[in-house]
Amino acid sequence: MERTLAAENQSTGRMKFIIGGLLIVAAIVYLIASSTHANAQYFLTVDEVYSKGAAIQNRDLRISGAVIGDSIQYDPGTLNLTFTIAHIPGDNKDIEAQGGLAAALHNAVVDPNRKTLVVLYNGPKPDLLRDEAQAIITGKMGSDGVFQADELLLKCPTKYEEAMPDQAG
Amino acid sequence: MIADLGFGALVITFVISVYGAAAAIYGGIKAKPEWVESARLAMLLTFPLISIAALSLIYLLVNGHYEIEYVSSVTSNSMPYYLKVTALWGGQAGSLVFWSWLMSAFASAVTLRKWDRDREFLPWVIVVSLITLSFFVMLVLLFENPFARIWRMPSGQFIVAMLQPAGATLASMRDGQGLNPLLRHPGMIVHPPMLYLGFVAFVIPYAFAIAALVTGRTDDRWIRITRRWTLVAWLFLSLGLIMGGRWAYDVLGWGGYWGWDPVEIAAFMPWLTGTAFLHSVMIQEKRGLLKHWNMVLIILTYSLVIFGTFLTRSGVLSSVHAFAQSAIGPMFFGFIGLTFSISLYLLLQRWDSLKSEGEMTSLLSREALFLLNNLLFMGILIVCFWGVIFPLVSELVSNQKVTVGPPFYERATAPLFAGLLLLMGIAPLSAWRHSTAKTLGRAIWKPTILAALVGLGVPLALGVRSWPSLVGFFLVALVTFVTFYEFWRGMLARHRTQKESLPVALLNMIARNRRRYGGYIIHLGVVLMAMGIIGIELFQQETQGTIPAGGSISLGNYTLTYKSLASFDTADGRNVARAVVNVEKNGKPVGELYPRRDFFFESQQPMTIPGVRNTWEDDLYVILVDWLPVSSQGASFKVYVNPLVNWLWLGGFVFVLGTLVAAWPDKESELEPARARRRTAVTVEA
Numbered sequence: 001m002e003r004t005l006a007a008e009n010q011s012t013g014r015m016k017f018i019i020g021g022l023l024i025v026a027a028i029v030y031l032i033a034s035s036t037h038a039n040a041q042y043f044l045t046v047d048e049v050y051s052k053g054a055a056i057q058n059r060d061l062r063i064s065g066a067v068i069g070d071s072i073q074y075d076p077g078t079l080n081l082t083f084t085i086a087h088i089p090g091d092n093k094d095i096e097a098q099g100g101l102a103a104a105l106h107n108a109v110v111d112p113n114r115k116t117l118v119v120l121y122n123g124p125k126p127d128l129l130r131d132e133a134q135a136i137i138t139g140k141m142g143s144d145g146v147f148q149a150d151e152l153l154l155k156c157p158t159k160y161e162e163a164m165p166d167q168a169g
Numbered sequence: 170m171i172a173d174l175g176f177g178a179l180v181i182t183f184v185i186s187v188y189g190a191a192a193a194i195y196g197g198i199k200a201k202p203e204w205v206e207s208a209r210l211a212m213l214l215t216f217p218l219i220s221i222a223a224l225s226l227i228y229l230l231v232n233g234h235y236e237i238e239y240v241s242s243v244t245s246n247s248m249p250y251y252l253k254v255t256a257l258w259g260g261q262a263g264s265l266v267f268w269s270w271l272m273s274a275f276a277s278a279v280t281l282r283k284w285d286r287d288r289e290f291l292p293w294v295i296v297v298s299l300i301t302l303s304f305f306v307m308l309v310l311l312f313e314n315p316f317a318r319i320w321r322m323p324s325g326q327f328i329v330a331m332l333q334p335a336g337a338t339l340a341s342m343r344d345g346q347g348l349n350p351l352l353r354h355p356g357m358i359v360h361p362p363m364l365y366l367g368f369v370a371f372v373i374p375y376a377f378a379i380a381a382l383v384t385g386r387t388d389d390r391w392i393r394i395t396r397r398w399t400l401v402a403w404l405f406l407s408l409g410l411i412m413g414g415r416w417a418y419d420v421l422g423w424g425g426y427w428g429w430d431p432v433e434i435a436a437f438m439p440w441l442t443g444t445a446f447l448h449s450v451m452i453q454e455k456r457g458l459l460k461h462w463n464m465v466l467i468i469l470t471y472s473l474v475i476f477g478t479f480l481t482r483s484g485v486l487s488s489v490h491a492f493a494q495s496a497i498g499p500m501f502f503g504f505i506g507l508t509f510s511i512s513l514y515l516l517l518q519r520w521d522s523l524k525s526e527g528e529m530t531s532l533l534s535r536e537a538l539f540l541l542n543n544l545l546f547m548g549i550l551i552v553c554f555w556g557v558i559f560p561l562v563s564e565l566v567s568n569q570k571v572t573v574g575p576p577f578y579e580r581a582t583a584p585l586f587a588g589l590l591l592l593m594g595i596a597p598l599s600a601w602r603h604s605t606a607k608t609l610g611r612a613i614w615k616p617t618i619l620a621a622l623v624g625l626g627v628p629l630a631l632g633v634r635s636w637p638s639l640v641g642f643f644l645v646a647l648v649t650f651v652t653f654y655e656f657w658r659g660m661l662a663r664h665r666t667q668k669e670s671l672p673v674a675l676l677n678m679i680a681r682n683r684r685r686y687g688g689y690i691i692h693l694g695v696v697l698m699a700m701g702i703i704g705i706e707l708f709q710q711e712t713q714g715t716i717p718a719g720g721s722i723s724l725g726n727y728t729l730t731y732k733s734l735a736s737f738d739t740a741d742g743r744n745v746a747r748a749v750v751n752v753e754k755n756g757k758p759v760g761e762l763y764p765r766r767d768f769f770f771e772s773q774q775p776m777t778i779p780g781v782r783n784t785w786e787d788d789l790y791v792i793l794v795d796w797l798p799v800s801s802q803g804a805s806f807k808v809y810v811n812p813l814v815n816w817l818w819l820g821g822f823v824f825v826l827g828t829l830v831a832a833w834p835d836k837e838s839e840l841e842p843a844r845a846r847r848r849t850a851v852t853v854e855a
Contacts, residue, residue: 013530020532021544028548031581032555039577043560043570062572076795076805077715090570123713124422124794124807127775138574151574 041138046087046117049141062138063147064088065117066108067154069131081121082146085135086114101155105132121149128154172237172316175225176331179266179306182218182273185211186303190296197292197383205292209280212295215302216277223270226263226315230256235342238329239263239315245347245771247742252348255358259348262315264361268478269305271362272369276302279373287394293380294373301372301475304504312497347742350769350776356416360409364436367406368474371439373398374446375471378464382515387522392450392463400832403447404825406440411821422777422792424711424809426817429575434553435480439473441553442466445546452536455601457526459540461516464523466543468512475505480557533604538596545588552581579706583637587644590699593692594620594647597655616654620647641703648696652689659686679830687831694827697820704787704813713794715805725810727789728753732761734796734804744768748793748804752782764793764806787812 041060049056049063065085072083086108089095098104108114109132119137129135129152139149189211196204226239231253235241243259244252258267276298284291309315320328320337328334351357374395381391413433414426427433446466452459479501516523529537556573563571598612624646625639633639656675659682663674679686712724721730730751738744747765751758762780769776782789787810794805 013528016532017529017537020541024541024544024548028544028551028585031548031584032552035552035577035581036555036559036573038580039573040559040571041574043572062574074795077803079713079715079794079805124777124792124805127422127777130773 043090045090046085046115048090049117049147050115057141057143059140060138061141061147062136063117064090064134064136066105067129067131067133067135068109068116071118072129074125079122079124081123081125081129082118083129083135084116084118085137086111086116088134101134102132105134117147118145119147119149121152126152126154171225171228172234172318175222175229176310176314176316178218178221178225179310182215182222182269183303183306183310185214185218186299186306189215190299190303193292193295193299197296202288205295208292208295208299212280212299213277215273215299219266219270219273219306223257223266226266227254227257229316230254230263233345235345236318236339237315238317238319241319241342241345243345243348245345245742246343247740247771248347248353249741251358252353256348258361258365259352260315262309262313264365265305265309265313266315267362268365268369269302269309271365272298272302272305272372275369275373279376287390289384289386290377290380290391290394293383294376297376297379298372300508308497308500312500344771347769347771350767350772350774351420354416354420356412356419360412360416363405363412364409367402367404367409368439368478370398370402370405371443371470371474374402375467378467379512379515382464382512382519385519385522387460387519389450389453389457389460392453396450397832397834399443399447399450400828403440403443404828404832406436406443407821407828408825410436410440411818411824415818415821418814419781420776420778422779424709424779424790424792424807424811425705426814429556429578431557432480434557434578435477438550438553439470439477441546441550442470442473445543445550446470448539448546449543452539456536458529458536460523460525461520462543464516468509468516471512472505472509475501475508479505531603531605533599533606533609535596535599535601535604538592538599542589542592542596545585545592548585549582552578552585556581586699587640590641590644590648590696593695594644594651597651597689597692613651616647616650619650620644623650635707638703638707641699641707645696645699645703648692652692652696655689656686683833684831687827687829687833690827690830691824692827694820694822694824697816697823699820701814701817701820704816705811708812710810711808713805713807715795715803717803720803722806722808724808725787726755727808727810728756729762729791729806729808731804731806742770744770746793746796748780748796748806750780750791750806752789762789762791764791766793783815785813785815788814 039060041062042056043062043064044052044056046063046065049061063085066088068084068086072081074081088104088108089098095101095104098107119135119139120142121137121139134155136153136155137147137149138151138153139147142148189208192204192211193208196202196206196208229237229240230244231250233240233244233246233253235244239260239262243256243263248256256263258264276295279294279298314331317329317331319340319342320330320334321340322328322334323336327340328337333339374391377391377395381387410433413436417428418424418426446463449459449466450463453463479498529540531537556578560570560572563569594616595609595613598616599609620643624643628639628642633642656678659678660671660675663669663678664671667674667677669677710725712722714722716722716731718731718733721728723729730753732749732751734746734748736744736746745765745767747763750762750764752760752762760782762782764780765778767776767778768774777792780791780793790809790811792807794807796804
């Protein structure tokens with residue numbers, strides 16, 4: 001009799017833990033699912049922005065492209081920054097096929113037939129914003145076809161080839 | 170010549186590591202101590218060998234041997250001496266050498282401990298350490314060789330190779346490209362070594378865990394042996410994370426310290442499992458529970474350490490940190506997959522012998538709250554992991570790359586962090602085994618009321634109305650009061666029983682229970698950091714504007730007046746533009762700030778250095794954005810007021826202090842608590 005009672009106590013004790021654990025797991029799953037839904041940003045290339053058209057308006061987007069140096073315009077008075085990015089492939093394999101990121105960025109900038117996108121940003125001009133840098137831009141597509149950026153992320157692949165002319169050989 | 174020496178030393182290291190691992194496996198299985206001893210000596214040899222390689226590389230870096238590709242990519246003539254030395258970890262290839270160097274140092278240190286009581290662990294600890302080490306050395310040899318030279322072909326082409334291609338001559342380079350200017354900061358010089366030390370030190374507890382699984386000696390001996398190793402690993406990892414935050418705050422010029430960047434998360438994830446592990450091993454030591462779980466945690470930590478090195482080093486994910494890019498990703502994935510599956514297989518083999526020695530009975534007992542703490546840490550880990558792999562997952566599922574940014578992490582982790590703070594307030598007051606709402610309530614009502622008075626009253630009186638920050642301040646106050654209450658209780662008890670004066674009682678109490686009170690000091694550090702985080706995350710103010718010389722801009726209580734700007738060249742290859750800004754607070758002058766912009770000629774890269782005024786109340790953080798030609802004398806500034814952010818750095822300091830207290834060597838016998846536990850377990854069963 002006593003033994004069954006103890007066993008019963010034990011199983012209700014274990015039940016408490018299982019229910020408590022499940023509640024917490026459910027809470028974590030809910031947090032992740034709802035936060036993902038609220039904050040998902042579509043990562044697109046410039047070509048994809050054009051092919052999707054109106055479907056992506058008012059959505060949070062993240063766009064990667066090559067910065068065209070000549071297009072950079074900056075007004076320090078208003079902190080308005082505009083520049084144009086050219087399409088680079090989104091797939092790492094395509095980039096490797098072109099001889100790496102630096103080469104892919106270079107090809108994108110010198111190719112006059114690439115699709116381009118004008119970006120508008122208000123804020124300090126990032127230190128790394130320059131010709132043939134990779135820009136990863138977060139924001140929304142405006143109805144005027146200009147991309148309204150909230151955040152700029154820039155990467156400059158190192159190219160030691162550039163340092164080569166320095167050598168005396 | 171020196172390059173050949175370094176490379177040769179690495180080749181020998183690789184051969185010796187593979188031999189050592191094989192000898193240890195053979196000696197371990199066949200119980201032949203002479204083979205294990207040979208493996209031990211092999212492991213001991215790796216440290217001097219990799220030292221030769223690392224020192225050769227440092228020699229090449231310092232002496233400007235720019236014909237070595239790595240040297241020319243991370244150093245230049247204008248760099249000061251100390252930066253040339255630290256360029257050892259300024260790029261990918263060098264970092265891997267540095268990683269291996271630290272790994273071999275830790276592995277050697279382990280072989281030198283007294284093994285009398287744990288002979289059977291030795292071969293398997295050697296196997297794990299040497300396999301890990303040989304993997305990294307192999308990466309260096311085959312994929313990321315820092316000793317490779319630049320050769321000039323007769324056709325005029327340049328080729329990077331270790332050995333001389335036919336007909337090629339060694340390129341003679343006058344100068345290198347120099348280290349990325351963003352990395353030329355004291356925080357960045359110390360931050361990677363700290364992280365790496367943390368990473369490699371976690372290999373040691375993992376090695377002992379695997380040794381316990383292989384040998385079947387699955388009591389908590391492996392946990393007791395590695396307790397200090399784990400704390401040391403955790404200390405370095407924490408230090409690395411804190412210093413990385415400080416570097417971002419000082420250098421990256423966006424007014425923040427943590428950007429939920431994949432690489433930051435990569436370093437944060439092993440810290441999360443490591444922290445969960447540090448807590449849950451205490452349950453195993455005290456109550457003999459959660460043995461499977463602890464194994465899972467240390468296996469996860471090891472995998473995340475390798476994954477972290479991989480994320481920082483492979484460039485799979487777009488990130489500001491991707492200073493290093495290469496194609497070694499598949500190798501890392503293969504290694505992680507292999508070690509993870511072998512570890513899980515071993516764990517399943519020993520599943521039955523890792524049965525708990527008892528049951529958890531009360532939901533409010535100390536052990537149940539520790540379990541909850543583990544669940545929350547794992548929850549944060551899953552959020553982080555999900556965020557990092559979500560782009561890859563979404564691409565596989567919908568052929569569309571979807572990413573999540575900082576708002577995702579902030580929203581999903583904030584409640585979990587708040588839960589952890591709450592537990593920090595409750596758990597110290599709960600009892601082991603049986604704790605009811607009644608006993609816990611009796612212990613906690615006083616600190617709760619005090620916390621409500623201070624944590625809610627003070628912010629409300631100051632005009633704070635946002636509920637997330639009020640919840641945060643309340644929790645901060647609760648943990649603070651509970652922790653001080655714990656110190657006070659212990660000190661008073663000792664004062665009464667031992668007849669010691671209060672300060673002596675306090676010091677003796679901490680000295681006798683280093684881990685417990687060290688832990689509480691760490692909690693206080695966390696609370697201070699939480700204050701800083703609440704301050705900067707929820708109350709940061711910012712403005713920007715262009716003002717002429719003599720003009721002003723206001724933010725919060727501050728008024729900034731732009732006085733002048735000077736532009737000049739420095740001897741180490743920079744052009745510096747430095748503004749002088751006068752700061753007034755509530756109309757009273759409080760000093761000058763000098764935000765500036767350095768332009769590095771050789772890398773053609775500018776770097777923004779903010780002018781910061783630190784006080785305990787807030788930071789005034791001023792960035793020089795741009796300036797107009799000298800004639801018009803106008804300049805643009807971005808200004809942040811970051812309330813309470815200095816408590817974050819103070820908290821980091823207290824945190825480290827607490828870890829040192831906890832990790833400080835004890836003289837008391839390590840076996841004592843285990844025996845005590847067994848005795849109580851017996852009485853309970855009887």
